[in-house]
Amino acid sequence: QVQLQESGPGLVRPWETLSLTCVVSSDSISRSYWWSWVRQTPEKGLEWIGEIYQGGNTNYNPSLKSRVTISVGKSNNQFSLKLSSVTAADSGTYFCTRRIYMVLQSRGFDSWGQGTLVTVSS
Amino acid sequence: DIQMTQSPSSLSASVGDRVTITCRASQGMSNFLAWYQQTPGKAPKLLVYGASKLESGVPSRFSGSGSGTVYTLTITSLQPEDFATYYCQQYYTSPLTFGGGTKVEIK
Numbered sequence: 001q002v003q004l005q006e007s008g009p010g011l012v013r014p015w016e017t018l019s020l021t022c023v024v025s026s027d028s029i030s031r032s033y034w035w036s037w038v039r040q041t042p043e044k045g046l047e048w049i050g051e052i053y054q055g056g057n058t059n060y061n062p063s064l065k066s067r068v069t070i071s072v073g074k075s076n077n078q079f080s081l082k083l084s085s086v087t088a089a090d091s092g093t094y095f096c097t098r099r100i101y102m103v104l105q106s107r108g109f110d111s112w113g114q115g116t117l118v119t120v121s122s
Numbered sequence: 123d124i125q126m127t128q129s130p131s132s133l134s135a136s137v138g139d140r141v142t143i144t145c146r147a148s149q150g151m152s153n154f155l156a157w158y159q160q161t162p163g164k165a166p167k168l169l170v171y172g173a174s175k176l177e178s179g180v181p182s183r184f185s186g187s188g189s190g191t192v193y194t195l196t197i198t199s200l201q202p203e204d205f206a207t208y209y210c211q212q213y214y215t216s217p218l219t220f221g222g223g224t225k226v227e228i229k
């Protein structure tokens with residue numbers, strides 16, 4: 001069964017860049033899935049950030065698009081999130097997750113990491 | 123964006139009760155609708171996809187229904203482990219969007 005594990009700093013200073021990595025185990029990131037980031041904040045609840053497919057195609061939430069970059073990591077089987085110019089409103093729990101690439105076969109987000117808490121504060 | 127509105131935002135129920143949660147979408151989404159359960163400190167867990175298909179391993183007391191813009195999640199006999207927050211989510215079109223959640227509390 002696939003496992004996803006987020007990692008990264010728990011504290012980020014305002015206006016700096018939040019960087020998180022998700023390591024995927026027991027599955028290949030090259031398979032036909034969208035590999036996604038979702039966050040949970042007190043202000044907005046669960047919010048989809050964006051996703052990447054096989055290291056190439058990306059989709060981003062328009063509300064965050066100008067600040068977000070999702071990429072496949074340098075090491076095998078991981079993908080990363082960068083969110084620039086963060087403010088307190090970006091504080092929350094960040095999850096990595098996946099959904100099947102083909103919409104007609106999709107089941108929504110079927111596997112999730114445990115989440116990592118990020119606080120934006122000076 | 124497709125806006126997802128859940129109701130109620132919270133409810134109190136007893137073990138054995140039947141519980142129904144409603145999710146309304148701002149536009150049709152061809153049943154590309156999922157339901158998740160989240161307990162404190164944990165990630166959401168997929169319960170239902172395709173509006174009515176039960177994810178493998180999910181107890182049969184959970185069921186989903188609906189079409190068009192109105193969908194429901196029903197728990198036929200509430201168990202102690204079902205006290206949690208439930209979310210709907212559409213995966214029909216980007217940006218993918220979630221409902222605001224329904225917290226099921228013990229009466």
